[in-house]
Amino acid sequence: TTWIHISNYEEVGHGAAAGIPAEVQELIAVDLAAIGAGQESDEFHATLCLKDSGGPYHHGLSQKLRTIAEKYNIPYKTDIYPHYGSDGEAFWRAGGDVAAALIGPGVDASHNYERTHTEALLATTKWVAAYLLEE
Numbered sequence: 001t002t003w004i005h006i007s008n009y010e011e012v013g014h015g016a017a018a019g020i021p022a023e024v025q026e027l028i029a030v031d032l033a034a035i036g037a038g039q040e041s042d043e044f045h046a047t048l049c050l051k052d053s054g055g056p057y058h059h060g061l062s063q064k065l066r067t068i069a070e071k072y073n074i075p076y077k078t079d080i081y082p083h084y085g086s087d088g089e090a091f092w093r094a095g096g097d098v099a100a101a102l103i104g105p106g107v108d109a110s111h112n113y114e115r116t117h118t119e120a121l122l123a124t125t126k127w128v129a130a131y132l133l134e135e
């Protein structure tokens with residue numbers, strides 16, 4: 001069973017802090033991947049975030065997502081975001097105890113006039129679909 005939880009509170013720390021069913025075994029947060037100086041992300045790729053302000057994401061689930069992206073030729077980059085948070089982090093801080101990972105399209109100008117390219121949106125969409133089909 002797949003549950004889809006949509007929130008817009010990840011930056012304030014409570015997006016996925018509640019409302020996630022107990023039977024969930026993996027949590028994949030989908031959020032923007034900020035691009036800029038010092039970042040590997042760009043607006044033409046999906047991004048796998050390996051670590052954010054809450055620490056590293058689950059290594060095994062991140063590897064699973066890499067394998068899926070490579071199997072389906074999904075263009076992606078890896079990056080870290082020491083000044084950002086996600087729903088995965090909020091879930092863990094609220095006591096959630098399952099593997100969590102973070103992916104998303106590369107986006108310019110976070111919290112401003114956010115811009116990306118359709119290639120990044122398509123890559124992220126394909127990645128989510130491929131993950132669901134692998135299950």
